[in-house]
Amino acid sequence: MNLEKVVFAFFIVLALTLNFGFFIGEIHNPEHHNVYELYAALVVSLIATVMKFGDRTHMGAVLLATSLVADLQLIVAAIVWGWATNINGDGLTEPIMVSIASLSGGALLANITSVVLLVIETVQIRR
Amino acid sequence: MQADTSIVYILLRRLRTPLVVLISVYAISIIGMTLIPGVDDQGKPWRMDFFHAFYFVSFMGTTIGFGEIPYAFTGAQRAWTLVTIYLTVISWLYTIGVLLRIFQDPGFRRLVDYASFTRAVRRIRDPFFIICGYGDTGSLLVRALTERGLNAVVIDNSNERIEKLETAGLPLYVPGLAADSADPAILNRAGLAHHNCAGVVALTNNDKTNLTIAITGKLIAPDTRVFCRAESHDIAANMTSFGTDYTLNPFDSFAERFAMAIHSPSMYLLYDWFTSEHQTPLTEPLSPPGGDWILCGYGRFGKALQRYLASEDMDITIIEADPEGTGAPADIIVGRGTEAETLEKAHVKKALGIIAGTNNDANNLSIIMTAKALNPELFTVARQNETRNDAIFNAANIDLVVERGDIIARKISALIITPLLADFLKFSRPYDNQWANILISRISGVTGNNPPYTWAIEVDETNAPAIYETLNENLSVTLKDLGRDPRNRDARIKCLPLMIKHNQSQTLLPEEDTKLSIGDQILYCGSKSASRNMIYMIQNYNTLSYVRTGDELSSGIIWKYFAGKKAR
Numbered sequence: 001m002n003l004e005k006v007v008f009a010f011f012i013v014l015a016l017t018l019n020f021g022f023f024i025g026e027i028h029n030p031e032h033h034n035v036y037e038l039y040a041a042l043v044v045s046l047i048a049t050v051m052k053f054g055d056r057t058h059m060g061a062v063l064l065a066t067s068l069v070a071d072l073q074l075i076v077a078a079i080v081w082g083w084a085t086n087i088n089g090d091g092l093t094e095p096i097m098v099s100i101a102s103l104s105g106g107a108l109l110a111n112i113t114s115v116v117l118l119v120i121e122t123v124q125i126r127r
Numbered sequence: 128m129q130a131d132t133s134i135v136y137i138l139l140r141r142l143r144t145p146l147v148v149l150i151s152v153y154a155i156s157i158i159g160m161t162l163i164p165g166v167d168d169q170g171k172p173w174r175m176d177f178f179h180a181f182y183f184v185s186f187m188g189t190t191i192g193f194g195e196i197p198y199a200f201t202g203a204q205r206a207w208t209l210v211t212i213y214l215t216v217i218s219w220l221y222t223i224g225v226l227l228r229i230f231q232d233p234g235f236r237r238l239v240d241y242a243s244f245t246r247a248v249r250r251i252r253d254p255f256f257i258i259c260g261y262g263d264t265g266s267l268l269v270r271a272l273t274e275r276g277l278n279a280v281v282i283d284n285s286n287e288r289i290e291k292l293e294t295a296g297l298p299l300y301v302p303g304l305a306a307d308s309a310d311p312a313i314l315n316r317a318g319l320a321h322h323n324c325a326g327v328v329a330l331t332n333n334d335k336t337n338l339t340i341a342i343t344g345k346l347i348a349p350d351t352r353v354f355c356r357a358e359s360h361d362i363a364a365n366m367t368s369f370g371t372d373y374t375l376n377p378f379d380s381f382a383e384r385f386a387m388a389i390h391s392p393s394m395y396l397l398y399d400w401f402t403s404e405h406q407t408p409l410t411e412p413l414s415p416p417g418g419d420w421i422l423c424g425y426g427r428f429g430k431a432l433q434r435y436l437a438s439e440d441m442d443i444t445i446i447e448a449d450p451e452g453t454g455a456p457a458d459i460i461v462g463r464g465t466e467a468e469t470l471e472k473a474h475v476k477k478a479l480g481i482i483a484g485t486n487n488d489a490n491n492l493s494i495i496m497t498a499k500a501l502n503p504e505l506f507t508v509a510r511q512n513e514t515r516n517d518a519i520f521n522a523a524n525i526d527l528v529v530e531r532g533d534i535i536a537r538k539i540s541a542l543i544i545t546p547l548l549a550d551f552l553k554f555s556r557p558y559d560n561q562w563a564n565i566l567i568s569r570i571s572g573v574t575g576n577n578p579p580y581t582w583a584i585e586v587d588e589t590n591a592p593a594i595y596e597t598l599n600e601n602l603s604v605t606l607k608d609l610g611r612d613p614r615n616r617d618a619r620i621k622c623l624p625l626m627i628k629h630n631q632s633q634t635l636l637p638e639e640d641t642k643l644s645i646g647d648q649i650l651y652c653g654s655k656s657a658s659r660n661m662i663y664m665i666q667n668y669n670t671l672s673y674v675r676t677g678d679e680l681s682s683g684i685i686w687k688y689f690a691g692k693k694a695r
Contacts, residue, residue: 054140082178
């Protein structure tokens with residue numbers, strides 16, 4: 001067992017599960033989307049990205065790319081949230097909640113791709 | 128390309144831990160700020176949201192410290208802030224420390240150097256030469272090339288020498304890399320396969336390295352010219368066998384020039400003029416006497432020198448400190464030559480000249496000084512091994528100083544810059560001192576006291592379109608026409624044709640009425656401004672026509688029409 005692989009897989013899967021937890025629920029209902037979950041998903045996603053730095057294989061490059069996509073989507077979602085509650089002043093209205101949730105849905109797809117790639121790589125090694 | 132990406136990969140890989148630490152510390156600090164209850168300005172319970180927490184931790188982490196916002200903190204919030212201040216500051220220091228350590232890492236710096244070198248080479252748009260070895264010879268050669276506007280790329284295995292290159296103040300930017308030039312990957316990086324690479328010059332002081340460079344050059348880029356320094360004759364023969372264009376033996380070339388200086392001083396002076404890049408004023412030829420000479424040092428140089436001087440009417444006494452090691456004949460005098468005793472044994476008082484030819488500059492100077500004290504009338508010749516000793520050799524007031532690096536550098540730069548000049552020097556060898564004397568006076572008549580500048584013109588469509596067109600109209604152009612001043616055809620520009628090459632046969636010092644034909648190559652010497660005038664003339668049809676016939680041609684269609692009418 002390789003500890004590096006464990007940590008790596010842990011962060012990738014955790015990024016997916018947290019993202020899923022935030023995304024699930026009625027898309028327009030603020031009560032179904034917890035801000036702490038979005039925060040955790042973003043932080044774990046960032047850490048997962050850094051974990052993929054410096055891998056020179058083709059698989060490593062694709063994993064880094066999907067992870068960067070997830071980061072981008074989640075950061076935009078967080079910015080929309082912060083803008084709505086602090087700058088715009090309207091609070092979490094329905095259209096805003098929908099756009100936050102759908103952005104995180106995009107990130108969810110990217111994270112699923114990451115996990116699928118991880119599974120493919122694991123199956124290929126057969127050890 | 129490869130080096131560029133590997134820099135990014137290495138940087139990212141090494142920054143992995145610091146970045147994870149930084150993200151974690153920020154995450155913990157921010158979440159703490161949002162979880163700890165506070166009170167607002169009206170005393171109501173209040174919790175910081177993520178937006179404000181991120182804002183607060185960001186400025187606190189960089190220790191800017193704007194204060195407690197948006198409302199004054201409670202005790203619990205202050206306690207948490209205390210913890211996070213230390214966490215963030217330490218993690219930042221750690222990250223920056225790692226970053227600095229990466230930049231100072233010799234391996235990483237080498238990668239950065241390689242990448243910037245490769246980029247600089249790729250950006251060269253003109254023909255360039257790869258110079259391997261930046262010692263005395265290499266640095267002189269690079270200076271000579273760049274002063275003529277030719278690009279160069281330098282590889283040397285010593286960091287110190289590459290630093291010297293960076294501070295040399297050359298007229299063109301010369302990329303340099305500290306690496307092993309025997310490595311084909313390094314030569315490739317230096318642009319061996321680049322379509323602008325015109326040649327490779329192997330000047331390292333290791334024959335095997337030079338051999339590897341020559342093979343690599345000829346295999347990877349068969350069309351480039353390869354110039355090689357080889358100390359042993361075996362290696363030189365080996366290099367020639369696979370098509371190395373020029374091999375130069377430093378001892379042979381040095382001894383050859385040395386011998387020339389002694390038996391044919393005017394010829395030596397001619398060589399000196401034509402191959403000199405620094406514009407020193409013309410000097411009078413030396414006249415070393417024939418008779419008894421003393422030669423100190425019987426190493427590879429001494430042997431080569433003895434071979435070249437053997438044909439002259441010179442009686443040479445050899446002084447050598449290590450007769451067994453150098454395989455010297457039995458009748459030599461054992462000693463270094465730096466002490467009066469040895470020199471007296473060699474009859475220094477009766478000798479006419481002395482050659483200090485050891486491989487140690489201090490010893491050579493000491494030999495000269497001691498010999499002069501014993502016999503002030505001596506003609507002194509010294510071998511200078513290192514360029515940095517210029518000042519002391521100048522101060523020693525020696526009749527003739529021959530510098531090794533200088534001779535090879537000049538030989539190669541003549542071959543590279545004007546290949547015709549190298550031919551001229553080769554074909555002028557059989558002529559005697561008398562011939563050289565006449566040529567010297569003719570050159571002085573043209574250039575006055577300034578050293579001659581040499582240039583070559585080629586009669587073809589791209590280099591001399593005006594001559595090409597004129598010849599195609601079945602009109603003739605003579606060397607006399609080319610020597611006329613384009614502003615006033617009765618005046619002459621300061622130039623002298625040295626050689627004309629026509630269909631592989633060459634004529635030295637051609638007559639003025641020689642007619643040009645397409646494909647001719649002409650070597651000229653004269654003043655720099657004359658070369659500019661001539662190059663202008665051979666490219667401008669109207670100017671050439673004026674110097675040929677004295678008629679000023681009309682250039683536009685309308686003026687041509689009227690001129691034609693008047694003539695009819």
